[in-house]
Amino acid sequence: MKSKSKGNHFNLRADAAKVLHQILEEGQSARECLPLAQLPHKEQDKAWLQEMVYGVLRNLPILQFWLRQLLDKPLKNRFKIVEQLIMLGFYQLAFSRVSQHAAVSETVAACQPLNTLAMKGLVNAILRTFLRDEMSQQGTPNKQIASGLPKWLYKKLEAEYKDVFIDLSTNMQLKAPIWLRVNTRKISHAQFAEELKKASIEFTDPIGHPEAFILLKGYDVTSLPGFDSGWFAVQDGAAQLAAHYLKPEQGESILDCCAAPGGKICHIIELEPNISKTVALEIDEKRALKIKENLVRLGHDADIVVGDASMPEKWWDGRLFDRVLLDAPCSATGIIRRHPDIKWLRKAKDIDVLVNLQKQILDAIWPLIKPGGTMLYVTCSILPEENHLQIRDFLSRTDNALIDKTFYNDSVDSPGKQILPGDQQMDGFYYARLLKSPK
Numbered sequence: 098m099k100s101k102s103k104g105n106h107f108n109l110r111a112d113a114a115k116v117l118h119q120i121l122e123e124g125q126s127a128r129e130c131l132p133l134a135q136l137p138h139k140e141q142d143k144a145w146l147q148e149m150v151y152g153v154l155r156n157l158p159i160l161q162f163w164l165r166q167l168l169d170k171p172l173k174n175r176f177k178i179v180e181q182l183i184m185l186g187f188y189q190l191a192f193s194r195v196s197q198h199a200a201v202s203e204t205v206a207a208c209q210p211l212n213t214l215a216m217k218g219l220v221n222a223i224l225r226t227f228l229r230d231e232m233s234q235q236g237t238p239n240k241q242i243a244s245g246l247p248k249w250l251y252k253k254l255e256a257e258y259k260d261v262f263i264d265l266s267t268n269m270q271l272k273a274p275i276w277l278r279v280n281t282r283k284i285s286h287a288q289f290a291e292e293l294k295k296a297s298i299e300f301t302d303p304i305g306h307p308e309a310f311i312l313l314k315g316y317d318v319t320s321l322p323g324f325d326s327g328w329f330a331v332q333d334g335a336a337q338l339a340a341h342y343l344k345p346e347q348g349e350s351i352l353d354c355c356a357a358p359g360g361k362i363c364h365i366i367e368l369e370p371n372i373s374k375t376v377a378l379e380i381d382e383k384r385a386l387k388i389k390e391n392l393v394r395l396g397h398d399a400d401i402v403v404g405d406a407s408m409p410e411k412w413w414d415g416r417l418f419d420r421v422l423l424d425a426p427c428s429a430t431g432i433i434r435r436h437p438d439i440k441w442l443r444k445a446k447d448i449d450v451l452v453n454l455q456k457q458i459l460d461a462i463w464p465l466i467k468p469g470g471t472m473l474y475v476t477c478s479i480l481p482e483e484n485h486l487q488i489r490d491f492l493s494r495t496d497n498a499l500i501d502k503t504f505y506n507d508s509v510d511s512p513g514k515q516i517l518p519g520d521q522q523m524d525g526f527y528y529a530r531l532l533k534s535p536k
């Protein structure tokens with residue numbers, strides 16, 4: 098149902114509750130279900146819907162704590178969605194600028210489109226008690242709830258990051274800024290800055306990122322100058338380091354073995370126009386289409402191959418590569434501030450599976466590199482087992498692999514570079530530059 102006027106904003110709340118239910122109860126990712134829920138709404142309402150859903154996901158532990166205090170028994174079956182609706186009400190009252198009156202009345206009214214009219218009285222009573230008892234002013238009951246993290250991840254990160262954990266978890270709860278990468282094959286960084294100024298777009302020019310700008314407001318990027326002409330791509334600052342760290346050179350052959358949606362491979366092509374062969378490998382056929390879409394919009398070309406990086410015998414033509422980017426499937430714990438659903442979709446047991454997959458891909462792809470060639474191993478994770486511990490193990494079992502010591506204070510015990518979410522406004526990423534011995 099559409100939210101056409103101020104009068105029926107309860108539909109928007111109902112849609113937010115449905116998306117939350119799909120993520121929290123059915124395990125769908127926001128990337129799948131949020132765009133579908135946004136489809137019938139106006140631009141402004143689309144943004145509001147995302148803000149509400151992400152806001153609840155960022156603050157879920159405290160919202161759940163309040164819910165447990167005010168609800169006698171958990172709701173079940175078709176009424177479970179009412180729990181999400183109530184938490185959405187708490188979020189509006191405690192964290193947003195929505196007026197108290199609208200937050201209560203429109204949230205209660207959302208019971209109708211959710212077919213849970215029988216719960217109207219309960220939702221109303223709970224939200225009014227929440228306000229009357231000023232529950233949002235009563236402080237957070239413990240550190241895990243304050244961190245906004247699920248228990249397993251809280252324990253892991255607190256143990257690993259000790260002194261910097263508070264700053265880290267605070268940064269993980271903040272909204273990430275929008276970073277752009279200028280497509281320097283189409284327009285220079287300076288010219289694009291002029292275009293942004295002409296369009297009254299507010300931005301900064303971050304140090305150490307020669308192709309980047311950071312937007313100072315939440316603009317709709319498709320309406321920025323030159324979107325259709327491929328003047329820029331949206332890409333976080335930490336992700337923009339990959340192409341620079343890989344250092345592609347003229348005449349080389351390059352493999353990106355986990356390539357979709359293609360952000361890093363496009364940047365690599367932009368930095369070195371004369372690569373002899375560029376292969377973008379991706380296991381997921383649908384996601385491989387995204388690589389094509391991005392290449393076409395930005396005006397680039399690459400060979401897209403659908404295949405499994407852990408089984409090169411099924412797709413590799415036998416010709417060795419000069420450089421390989423391995424942007425490995427990972428926990429994505431470094432990009433939680435951008436995708437807060439990850440906190441609730443990822444489970445502790447997934448980590449071992451991912452670590453094993455990364456290991457398999459590392460071992461399968463390493464033989465595809467020429468003697469003297471380079472691999473850049475990347476994750477958007479902040480967990481040591483996917484990062485420096487993974488690379489330490491790889492180095493110890495692979496005779497012809499060395500860590501590039503010129504790259505970043507690399508040591509045998511803690512190889513690579515870990516960027517934490519919020520460092521210079523970037524997402525959390527890990528990089529290790531591996532060299533294959535010449536013989």
Ligand SMILES: C[S@@+](CC[C@H](N)C(=O)[O-])C[C@H]1O[C@@H](n2cnc3c(N)ncnc32)[C@H](O)[C@@H]1O
Pocket residue numbers: 336354355356357358359360361362378379380381384404405406407424425426427458
């Ligand atoms: C971190 S994302 C890559 C992001 C991409 N490099 C970019 O910059 O846009 C990891 C990708 O690896 C893909 N993937 C996962 N397992 C894979 C495998 N065994 N072989 C190839 N691709 C895989 C996932 O579908 C996902 O698209």
